[in-house]
Every structure is written in structure tokens, then in C-alpha cells.
Amino acid sequence: MQAVRKLSKYVKPYILFAIIAPVMMLIEVGMDLLQPTILKHIIDDGIAKGDTSYIVKMFGLMLATSLIGLIGGVGCSIYASRTAVNFSTDLRHDLYETITYFSNKSKDKFTLGKLVTNLTSDIEMLQRALTMLLKIFVRGPMMFIGAIVIVFITARELFPILLVVVPILAFFMYYFTALSGKLFYKVQKVVDLVNTKVQENLAGIRVIKAYNRKDHQIEQFANVNTQLMKRSMMADQIIGVLGPLTMFIVNLGIVAALWMGAIKVDNNTLQVGVILAFINYLMMVMHGLTSSSNVLIQLARAIPSAERIVKVLEEQTELTSPKNVDKHLINGSVTFENVHFSYVKETEAVLKNISFHVNAGETVGIIGMTGSGKSTLVKMLPRLFDVDRGVVKIDGRNIKDYDLQYLRAAVGYAPQKATLFSKTIAENLLYGKAEATEQDILEALAAANAQEFVDTLPARNEHVLTQGATNLSGGQKQRLAMARAFIRQPQLLILDDVTSAVDSISEKTIQNAITSKFAAATKFIVSSKISSIRHADQIFVMDDGQIVAQGTHEELLKTSPLYQEMARTQAEKGVTVGE
Numbered sequence: 001m002q003a004v005r006k007l008s009k010y011v012k013p014y015i016l017f018a019i020i021a022p023v024m025m026l027i028e029v030g031m032d033l034l035q036p037t038i039l040k041h042i043i044d045d046g047i048a049k050g051d052t053s054y055i056v057k058m059f060g061l062m063l064a065t066s067l068i069g070l071i072g073g074v075g076c077s078i079y080a081s082r083t084a085v086n087f088s089t090d091l092r093h094d095l096y097e098t099i100t101y102f103s104n105k106s107k108d109k110f111t112l113g114k115l116v117t118n119l120t121s122d123i124e125m126l127q128r129a130l131t132m133l134l135k136i137f138v139r140g141p142m143m144f145i146g147a148i149v150i151v152f153i154t155a156r157e158l159f160p161i162l163l164v165v166v167p168i169l170a171f172f173m174y175y176f177t178a179l180s181g182k183l184f185y186k187v188q189k190v191v192d193l194v195n196t197k198v199q200e201n202l203a204g205i206r207v208i209k210a211y212n213r214k215d216h217q218i219e220q221f222a223n224v225n226t227q228l229m230k231r232s233m234m235a236d237q238i239i240g241v242l243g244p245l246t247m248f249i250v251n252l253g254i255v256a257a258l259w260m261g262a263i264k265v266d267n268n269t270l271q272v273g274v275i276l277a278f279i280n281y282l283m284m285v286m287h288g289l290t291s292s293s294n295v296l297i298q299l300a301r302a303i304p305s306a307e308r309i310v311k312v313l314e315e316q317t318e319l320t321s322p323k324n325v326d327k328h329l330i331n332g333s334v335t336f337e338n339v340h341f342s343y344v345k346e347t348e349a350v351l352k353n354i355s356f357h358v359n360a361g362e363t364v365g366i367i368g369m370t371g372s373g374k375s376t377l378v379k380m381l382p383r384l385f386d387v388d389r390g391v392v393k394i395d396g397r398n399i400k401d402y403d404l405q406y407l408r409a410a411v412g413y414a415p416q417k418a419t420l421f422s423k424t425i426a427e428n429l430l431y432g433k434a435e436a437t438e439q440d441i442l443e444a445l446a447a448a449n450a451q452e453f454v455d456t457l458p459a460r461n462e463h464v465l466t467q468g469a470t471n472l473s474g475g476q477k478q479r480l481a482m483a484r485a486f487i488r489q490p491q492l493l494i495l496d497d498v499t500s501a502v503d504s505i506s507e508k509t510i511q512n513a514i515t516s517k518f519a520a521a522t523k524f525i526v527s528s529k530i531s532s533i534r535h536a537d538q539i540f541v542m543d544d545g546q547i548v549a550q551g552t553h554e555e556l557l558k559t560s561p562l563y564q565e566m567a568r569t570q571a572e573k574g575v576t577v578g579e
């Protein structure tokens with residue numbers, strides 16, 4: 001419930017609509033409540049007495065109240081949906097923004113499937129709940145209370161029936177409403193699982209096909225799908241009992257009213273119109289209660305959604321950016337002092353006691369076994385993750401003391417996995433530098449040795465990439481990702497294993513371009529190939545989260561057994577280690 005209160009601020013800008021909607025609903029309910037009484041008068045004072053002009057007058061009144069009720073109902077629907085749609089649009093916007101600013105740790109914590117559920121079905125659930133709340137929350141109780149009061153005033157002879165029927169109805173409504181909250185919470189959990197599975201399977205569809213795991217994946221999906229089916233079925237069936245059950249109780253009430261009424265009419269102590277009006281009001285009592293309970297069920301379903309959304313909105317980004325810091329020009333010298341880092345708290349560190357200093361403009365090669373922490377080390381520079389212990393400094397200043405945006409603007413980072421967007425090549429490069437000119441784009445593409453293949457595409461720079469850039473080869477993707485880092489003209493250039501899928505001739509061209517065009521930038525080149533880093537000013541050899549050796553290519557060939565081993569195996573495999 002606290003989550004609902006926290007989200008109520010999103011209704012505030014539309015508070016006027018949110019007030020008008022229930023007021024309009026009051027008008028509709030008021031008119032609805034008048035109908036049975038008018039009917040009673042038509043029967044008892046008009047038809048029974050043969051007073052035609054009275055009957056016509058009452059029909060006119062009935063029509064007028066119906067029309068006013070219609071205006072109230074339509075008005076309520078319009079304003080309720082205006083409030084709810086605006087509420088959900090604003091909330092979706094904020095949620096999306098929050099997720100965009102998530103730290104990588106937060107992104108790993110909330111799975112993609114959960115975040116997609118948050119942005120789609122959770123918000124939709126809240127929108128529906130709000131619409132119902134504004135439309136029906138007034139209608140239900142008003143109709144319920146109004147009908148009871150009118151029966152007490154106009155059909156007191158049959159009032160005892162209400163005294164029996166209403167508590168029974170109320171008990172069942174309460175019971176089912178409480179139950180539905182628990183049931184739908186369980187359903188939502190499986191919806192998360194289904195979304196995560198869909199997301200994962202679709203993203204990895206090529207691997208699944210290549211490894212002939214289609215049947216296995218379909219079977220896995222079928223399992224979660226069956227779980228969802230079972231839980232949804234259980235929830236729907238249990239909640240589905242409520243409707244017929246309430247109708248049954250009301251029917252018993254009608255039978256009792258007819259029986260009691262018939263005796264009283266026979267004794268001339270009751271008029272027929274009163275019985276008819278009572279039956280109508282009894283139905284209204286039931287509708288009032290059912291719609292109130294429907295709103296409560298919808299709210300109960302929306303509460304877990306609200307809680308999940310609030311959890312995302314309140315996720316503390318561990319990365320904080322200091323305010324109003326002076327933005328002196330970044331030169332690019334880098335110092336790591338006793339840096340420790342682990343992705344998951346209380347697990348073995350991925351970076352252990354890393355210390356080094358790199359002068360601005362130097363090239364650092366990072367090589368090591370798979371999983372030794374190379375990518376993790378370079379991710380500390382643009383603060384994709386923050387160190388657990390120790391300090392990372394740029395130009396002698398702790399990177400946490402830099403404005404985050406400013407710091408990142410100085411870094412050109414081409415990650416190991418070339419993530420490109422389903423936009424044109426030019427637009428993808430503009431992610432690196434929004435204000436880049438056509439000339440900048442051409443130069444960046446040339447430096448990444450990508451111009452040649454881009455020129456062969458029919459629309460060249462305007463060639464639209466598919467989602468995940470599946471219409472490019474691995475090496476082409478890597479070259480575009482590199483061009484995106486180059487176009488920034490960064491002070492710190494980080495290339496994380498970006499030439500693994502690039503042929504050796506192209507790699508040589510790229511290396512030459514980096515040396516000539518980015519002479520002033522400090523360059524971190526992660527690679528598993530010695531040929532990619534052998535000219536670096538310093539090479540770090542990493543093993544199990546530590547820098548186990550450091551020096552130039554020639555020095556390491558003499559001093560580091562691990563480096564020697566890598567050089568030997570790469571030479572045996574025919575990988576060029578030297579020129």
C-alpha cells in the first residue's frame with residue numbers, strides 16, 4: 001500500500017480530472033438509484049389507479065433521469081481515462097529514464113524480463129486499476145449504500161431480507177478479494193519467468209539453432225508456460241466462482257422477497273410495486289458490492305505491480321556524480337591504487353589489489369587468460385562499475401570526483417560485444433558524438449577500416465542496421481563499434497578485444513590509424529592476441545584478477561612465464577606474434 005501512496009504523486013498533475021470523474025459518476029449513480037422508485041410509482045400510483053397522465057409524467061421523468069445518468073457516465077469515463085492514461089504515460093517515462101541511468105549492477109539485479117514486465121504489463125495493470133478506481137470505486141459503495149437507504153425508507157417491510165443477504169454477500173466478497181490478491185501475485189511471478197525466457201531465447205535464437213537446441217528451448221519454455229497456465233487457471237477459476245455465488249445468494253433473496261411480499265400483498269399491507277422496486281434495489285446492492293470487490297481485486301492485483309515499479313524507481317544508483325565540480329581538461333594519465341572489485345558482494349574478487357600508473361598518451365596492452373578480469377579492469381575507467389576498495393585516478397584525481405558525464409565524454413569505449421542499434425550506420429556513430437559532421441563520420445570509419453565495406457552498401461552511411469545488427473558480419477560490427485569510439489576523439493581510448501573478428505590486414509591498418517590519429521590519447525587495448533598489443537608501451541599480463549607481470553613485449557618475453565607460454569602457443573597455432 002505504501003507503494004501505491006508513493007505512486008500517487010503521478011496523479012497529482014491530473015487531480016482535476018481525477019475529481020471530475022467520480023463527481024460525474026455520482027450523478028450517474030444518483031439517477032440509477034431513482035429508477036426503481038419511479039417504477040414503483042408508475043405501478044402503484046399510475047397503473048393501479050389507471051392514471052394515464054401520471055404514467056406519462058413518470059415515463060418522462062424516467063427518460064430525463066436516464067439521459068442525465070448517461071451524461072454522468074460518459075463524462076466519468078472520459079475523465080477517468082484521461083487521468084489514468086496520463087498517469088501511466090508519465091510513470092512509463094520516469095521508469096524508462098530510471099532504467100537508462102541504472103548502474104550495471106542494478107541492471108544485472110533486475111533481469112531484462114522483469115524490466116520489460118515493469119514497463120509494459122505492470123504499468124498497464126496500474127492504469128486499469130486507476131481507471132476502475134475512478135469509475136467504479138464511487139459507483140460501487142454509492143449504489144450499495146444508496147439502495148439500502150432507499151429500501152429502508154420506501155420498502156421497510158422487506159428490509160429484514162437485506163439484513164440477512166448483505167452480510168453473507170459481504171463475507172464472500174471480502175474472502176474472495178483477499179484470496180485473489182495472493183493468487184494473482186503468484187501469477188505475476190510466473191509472468192516474469194515467461195518474459196525472461198522469451199527475452200533470453202529470442203536474443204540467442206541463432207546460437208539455439210546452431211546447437212540444435214530448439215526442442216530443448218521449446219520444452220523449457222513449455223514448462224514455464226504450463227506453470228503460467230496452471231496458476232492463471234487456478235486464479236481465474238477460484239475468482240470465477242464469486243459471480244455465480246453472489247447471483248445465487250441474490251436469487252435466494254428474490255425468492256424470499258416474493259414469498260414475503262406475496263403474503264403481505266395478500267394481507268393488503270404491501271403494494272406490488274414495492275416488491276418490484278425491492279428486487280431492483282437488491283440487484284443494485286449486489287452490483288454495488290460486486291463492483292466494489294472488482295475494484296478491490298484489481299487493486300490487489302495492481303499492488304504487487306506498484307511495489308515492483310517503486311522498487312525500480314527507488315533503486316539507488318551506486319554511481320553518484322558530484323555536483324558543481326570544475327571541469328578541467330582531462331589529459332589522460334591513469335593510476336590504479338590497490339583496486340579491489342567483485343560483481344557480487346561476498347564472492348571472490350574479480351580484481352585483486354590492482355596497482356599501476358600509465359602516463360597520458362601511452363598505450364597499454366592487457367592480455368591474460370579468459371575470465372582473468374581484463375574487461376572488468378577497463379570498465380572501471382568510464383565508471384561502468386565502481387571499485388569496492390582502492391582508488392582509480394585520472395590525472396591524479398579520483399574519478400569519483402569528476403562529473404560523471406564529463407568523465408565519460410573523455411572516454412571512447414568499444415566494448416567486447418559490439419552493441420549497435422537498429423538505426424543507420426551514421427546514427428550509430430552519432431552515439432559517440434552527437435554533433436559529429438559528415439567529415440567526422442568518414443574519418444572515424446576510415447580509422448576503423450570500415451569505410452571500404454560501408455561504401456559497398458547501397459545506402460552507405462545511411463544503411464539501416466537490423467536489431468542486433470544481424471545484417472553485418474562480426475568483424476564489420478566490431479569495426480563500427482570502434483568507429484563510434486574513435487569519433488569522440490577521446491582522451492582515453494578503450495578497445496576491449498575489438499579485433500577478435502577482424503582479419504590481420506585490417507587490424508594492421510587500424511593499429512596504424514590509432515598510432516597516428518590518437519597519439520595524445522591514453523589507449524587501453526584488451527586482446528587475447530599478442531600481435532594486437534606487442535607495440536604497447538606497457539603490457540599487463542592478467543591472471544585470476546591480478547596483474548602478474550608488467551613490461552614491454554621484449555621484457556615480458558624474458559620475465560613472464562605466462563606471457564612466454566601465450567607467445568609459444570600462439571606461434572604454434574600460426575598466429576602472428578611479431579611484425
Ligand SMILES: Nc1ncnc2c1ncn2[C@@H]1O[C@H](COP(=O)(O)OP(=O)(O)OP(=O)(O)O)[C@@H](O)[C@H]1O
Binds near residue numbers: 497
Ligand atoms: N556482470 C557480471 N556479473 C558477475 N560476474 C561477472 C560479470 N562480468 C564478468 N563476470 C566475471 O568476472 C570475471 C572476469 O570477467 P572479465 O570479463 O573481466 O574477464 P576477461 O579477462 O575480460 O575475460 P575474456 O577474455 O573471456 O573476455 C569472470 O569470472 C566473469 O565470470
